[in-house]
Structures are given as C-alpha cells and as structure tokens.
Amino acid sequence: MQVAKKKVVQARIVTLLLVKLALALVIYVIWRLDSAPRTDDAYVYADTVNVAPEVSGRIDKLAVKNDQLVKQGDILFSIDSRPFEATLAKAQAGLQTLNAQIELTQRSVNAQKFAADAAHSSVERARAAAEQATDTLNRMAPLLNPGYVSAEQLDQARTAHRSAQAQLQSAVLQAQQAKAAVSGVEALLAQRAVLTAEIALAKLNLEFSTVRAPFNGRVLGLTTAAGQFAAAGRPVFTLADTRRWYVVANFRETELVEMAPGRHVQIYLLTAPSRHFSGIVESVGHGVYPDDGGSQDAGLPHVPRSINWVRVAQRFPVRILVDNADSELFRIGASAVAIISEHPSHFR
Known part of the structure; x- marks a missing residue:
C-alpha cells in the first residue's frame, strides 16, 4: 500500500515537473519570438536592369550565354555597325x-x-x-x-x-x-x-551599337541569338546586379515595433541550410495592398461580411542587405529564412 502511494507521489512530481518544464519552454519560445522574430516567408532578391540597345539593328554578335556571370565593361552583344x-x-x-x-x-x-x-x-x-x-x-x-x-x-x-x-x-x-x-x-x-x-x-550611335555590362552581374532570361533584330529600348535580356544581394522577409505587423534599419539578421537558404549568412535590415515596408476591405463605394468604406472572426496579422516586407552573399548560391526568388537578432546594431 505504501509502495503504491509512493509511486503515485513520484508520478505526480514527475508530471508537475514536466508541466513546469513545458510551461517554461513555452515562455522561452514566446520570449524568443518576441526578442528575435523569425520567418521563413522570405526570398532572395537582387537589383536588375533590362538590357536594351540604344539603337535599332540586327544583332551580329552575341557574346554571352544565359546565366553567365559578366564583369562591368564586358561586351554583351553588338549590333551591325555598318549603317x-x-x-x-x-x-x-x-x-x-x-x-x-x-x-x-x-x-x-x-x-x-x-x-x-x-x-x-x-x-x-x-x-x-x-x-x-x-x-x-x-x-x-x-x-x-x-x-x-x-x-x-x-x-x-x-x-x-x-x-x-x-x-x-x-x-x-x-x-x-x-x-x-x-x-x-x-x-x-x-x-x-x-x-x-x-x-x-x-x-554616339556607333558607340551604342556595342552594348556593354554596366556592372558585375549575371545574365538572365536570354532567349535570343545572333541575327535577331533588336529594337531600340526593347529589352533583349535581364542583368542581375550580383554586387549587392538582398533578402526580402515578410514579417507580421506585430513584430515590426522594434525592427528598425540597423538590426542584425541571420539568414539561411533552403538550398544550403548548413550555410550561415549575416545581414542588416536596410528598410521596413510602410505599405501593402490589403486583400480585403479598404475599398470605397460611392464614398463609403466597403467592409465585406465574414463569419471568420479570427483576425490574421498583416505582413510587411523587410528588406535585408546580405553581407557575405555567395553569388553561386544566391538566386533571385530562392527561399530563405530570416532571424532578427536580439540586440540592434548600427546601420552601416
């Protein structure tokens, strides 16, 4: 009888310890999320330009291939210069x-x-x-x-x-x-x-017949070949600026209170989860288009009816400048995970 009571007491103690541990773990997770917000709703981004000739003519030389890295000043393509x-x-x-x-x-x-x-x-x-x-x-x-x-x-x-x-x-x-x-x-x-x-x-037009890379970058979306007629101002392909890489992370609006430019960020790519990258918050979004509500009809706000009373927090894009980006791993649109550090740092 005493042995049974002793086992019951021990079971209650273990249960109580497990409950306290779970409660402490929940509190830690909540604190951690509040002090170091994270999101996997993030993607890699780089500035891009549409490479278009200044003059019209037939492409007589295409010096690059799709997904090729080029340096500033490299010849991308040239237009027949005889005219x-x-x-x-x-x-x-x-x-x-x-x-x-x-x-x-x-x-x-x-x-x-x-x-x-x-x-x-x-x-x-x-x-x-x-x-x-x-x-x-x-x-x-x-x-x-x-x-x-x-x-x-x-x-x-x-x-x-x-x-x-x-x-x-x-x-x-x-x-x-x-x-x-x-x-x-x-x-x-x-x-x-x-x-x-x-x-x-x-x-000037003769000089424009040779198109050169304006910066170090990667050729994207090249789907043409030599012999194609290129019209002035119409893009031939896209050039991504590989000098500066960004991660655009969509954080909930409740997490933006202290997320000012200068916060340090830890970044992971889904394609290379073992690699760690660091970054700095460059800007925090101040506007998104709402999915529902907000429109006006005859001067009055229109709020659609819904039986769902659960209010989902809006997400705003946070632009993060990556410090040590690897041009071979970083691809525009690649999935990423962003974790905001606990302590703010100075924006550089």
Whole structure:
C-alpha cells in the first residue's frame, strides 16, 4: 500500500515537473519570438536592369550565354555597325564640303568688302571735289559785276559744280551698292554647327551599337541569338546586379515595433541550410495592398461580411542587405529564412 502511494507521489512530481518544464519552454519560445522574430516567408532578391540597345539593328554578335556571370565593361552583344559607320562617313564628308564652301565664300566676302571700301573712298574724293567746286562758284559769283571774271568763266564754274555734285551722287550710289553686295558666311556657319551635331550623334550611335555590362552581374532570361533584330529600348535580356544581394522577409505587423534599419539578421537558404549568412535590415515596408476591405463605394468604406472572426496579422516586407552573399548560391526568388537578432546594431 505504501509502495503504491509512493509511486503515485513520484508520478505526480514527475508530471508537475514536466508541466513546469513545458510551461517554461513555452515562455522561452514566446520570449524568443518576441526578442528575435523569425520567418521563413522570405526570398532572395537582387537589383536588375533590362538590357536594351540604344539603337535599332540586327544583332551580329552575341557574346554571352544565359546565366553567365559578366564583369562591368564586358561586351554583351553588338549590333551591325555598318549603317552607323556610313551615316558618320556621310556627315563627315558633308562637313568637309561645307568647310571648303565656307573658305571660298569667305574669299568672295573679303573681295566684296575691299570693293565697298574702295567705293567709300570714291565717295570721299567726289565729296571733296564737290565742296571745292562749290567754294569756287561762291568766290567767282560776286566778281562778275566788277568785271574781275567773265560770264563764261562763271558758267564754267557752275558747270563744274553741277558735274561734281552728280559725280558725288553717283559715288554714293556705287558705295551703297557695294555695301549691299557684301554677303556673309553666317548661314554656312550655322549649317556647319548642324553637321557637327550630326557627326557627334553618329559617333554616339556607333558607340551604342556595342552594348556593354554596366556592372558585375549575371545574365538572365536570354532567349535570343545572333541575327535577331533588336529594337531600340526593347529589352533583349535581364542583368542581375550580383554586387549587392538582398533578402526580402515578410514579417507580421506585430513584430515590426522594434525592427528598425540597423538590426542584425541571420539568414539561411533552403538550398544550403548548413550555410550561415549575416545581414542588416536596410528598410521596413510602410505599405501593402490589403486583400480585403479598404475599398470605397460611392464614398463609403466597403467592409465585406465574414463569419471568420479570427483576425490574421498583416505582413510587411523587410528588406535585408546580405553581407557575405555567395553569388553561386544566391538566386533571385530562392527561399530563405530570416532571424532578427536580439540586440540592434548600427546601420552601416
């Protein structure tokens, strides 16, 4: 009887210890989740760009393959450059022709300026002669009545005066015509500026015919080959930036209270669970599109009816910058696990 009671007491003690241990374990798990939130709703992400040519043409050389790693400055593909070379040669030839035309025109302009200067000198001589004839006539006119000069001499002076005035008027008209005949090269210089701009654009298009990697990255989504016509601005493939890798982890809104930029994060990939990676919280999402509710109809909020009274916490994306990412293991969209550290660190 005593042995049975002793066994019952021992069983109760063991049960009580197990209950306390389970309670302590639950408390620890809750504390751990509160102090170090974690989620497996996370995926790997990297910045990407759509590689598109600046000019249109047929691809004559494709220097990369799908999923290939490339370095900044490497040739990705090139477009047939012959049309751009021809355009450049045409513009350069046009500029040479225009320069020769400007030189000849400038010589003609210089000759016209010399003629205008000569005509101006003729005007000055004719004006001087007219002034002298006027002075002579004015001096001789009072001397006619006293008989110091004859009427014939006075008539000769008047004739000389009229002739000098006519020559002055003729010289003035010739000078005006010579001045008006002086042209310029301003229009040709404006054409040269246009051709210079066309040459610069042709050189730029020729340079654009070779597409190079803007950064170290990996080629993704390449489904074309040499010979394909590439249109300007239309992507040929995608280039992922392998210099910086991120993990976008969706945490519940109740876990975002102290999740500010700078928190240290432990990261694991499902493809390599034994590898440990570290990261830093770079940003915390501040907006998501709600799955239900929130829409408005005729100015009133619309909240759909539901018999499910369980409120599920919304999740917000947290962007985590990975410190020691392995480009061979990290793939865009790969599943990951993110564990926030207990103590915040400074954002770097």
